[in-house]
Amino acid sequence: MGKTAQKTLIRRKRQVRVRKKVLGTPERPRLSVFRSANHIYAQLIDDSRGVTLAAASSLTEGVAQVGVHTGNKASAALVGKAIASVALAKGIQSVVFDRNGFLYHGRIQTLADAAREAGLKF
Structure with missing residues (x-):
């Protein structure tokens, strides 16, 4: 198993562990974050539906x-x-934060802090 595959497997294990506890409802949806090398994505998900x-x-x-790189903290x-x-x-107004198995630092933390500053409650 290569190093990248091993990192992905470890992230998937964290993702499953967190997803057992974090569920989105219509009143308080789940804010799921995904980051790739070049982009960052965020979704509000109602898990009941x-x-x-x-x-x-x-x-x-x-x-x-x-012309601006989108895989950095500024774009997050x-x-x-x-x-x-x-x-x-x-x-x-209120969400449950799902870091999707990623560690809470860098771009993930920056996205969460910016969402809080803009008015979302975690």
């Missing part, structure tokens, strides 16, 4: 800028503000 209520990423209009902060504004527009 299995639907995505809102989404934002470093690829959405208003966040993505031409923009995505956090974007998901918070979409959530507040839909009447969602």
